[in-house]
Amino acid sequence: MTGIPVSVSGFSGTLEDLARAIDRGDVDARSVSVHEVIRACFDELGRQGEPGLDDVGGLLAAASALVAAKARAILPPGRDEGEAQADPAVFGSEGEGEGEGADEDGEGNGNKALIAHLMEYRIFKEAVEELARRDEAWRAVFLRSSLPHGARGVLPPERVGLPDLIQALRRILEGIPEDEFTAIPADDLSIEEKMDSIIGRLRQRGKLLFRELFEGPVITRSEVIAVFLALLELIRLAKAVVRQDSHFGDILILPAAGAGGPGNGV
């Protein structure tokens, strides 16, 4: 037993209990991120001091049980008990007699779709290996146009000016098509709402990367500009500050240190 408490949507208990809950169907396996749960457990173990061999072993065993439980819940059954699934020969046969009678219902169709995506993912993984090699090889090649960019390392750390923010905004806008400009209803462009949204995310997470402000549903130029104006207003009202910890590093948005305190940078 690990004894380390974990908490996911609709469940609170130990890792072993979570694995059992998934097996029982009490917890939706698809809503459980194994990676995040196990990582949180290891973080917690680290916080408890130097872990002993038994602690680590117990955690690994519990983590294995969780992985197995999730696999049982979301992967299709093998041809017989104890046989590993993911046999492409089975997948290519359109499930003739392989699905234990489940092929004709929604679950069978869901499994087929899952298998198709798993196969596609596996194929991409092979292509990724080659791209990773090219990524590494071409990092050592400095293309003519990349030199001025790389040599522009004169921005003092810890200070972000308005020109830097505008430059960062320009890079965001470059990734958004021109024709999206008029596609957004005006009532979606409330600066106050954007300010509230930024403050809410800052309260929740403590800090935000500048580019994160423009991720998710923010996809039009108008909305990007609305978010940017909201950020400027928060800086002006000394509710948020911006910082850059290294040359060319990400611009960070942080809550202001104290109510009414001066902004940093802009």
Place this chain on the structure above:
Amino acid sequence: MEYREARAAVEAMVFASPRPVTTKEMGEILAIDPRTVDAIVDDLRREYDEQGRGVQIVFVAGGYQMATRPVHADYITRLSIEPRHALSRPALETVAMIAYRQPITRAELEMIRGVRVDGVLGTLVERGLVRPVGRKKAPGRPVLYGTTQEFLRWFGLASLDDLPPIEGDEATLPGIGLRSASRPSPRSRGVTRPSRG
């Protein structure tokens, strides 16, 4: 225009251009046959190799560009010119899926990867490797993403046809519609891999 003069002009244009410069562009500017431009570039590359020069001419993103050689990367970084950051594994996976499946929506990417891709997608857009290219004619009109010229430069690819071949095709993967990358590239000139020397 004499060959010697055209050769010097091509070298100057490739050196000065902040982006890959195409054979067609240089041919039009110099009023010479594009095949002559290619021959000139081959000539220059051969000369750079023979003389052991510190620069090379590479063919990326559909054009020629001046670049350093990998063997000198260490010296260059000592000038406080940092190499670009390597892409993370999730970013590589995501950009690969976009490259082969473009145009593709975020939801489709998440379906294949099995995890959310918001953050990774934002990073790829910010780095200029990926950009929105339109909207899918489907409920909600989701944004479609595709790769950019910068993507080709990043990986030293002459064109999308130079993407590494992948297994499988539409016949064996129903409903997936993989882009076939197995055909040879018409523009692959054998100069897209960085020369070690």
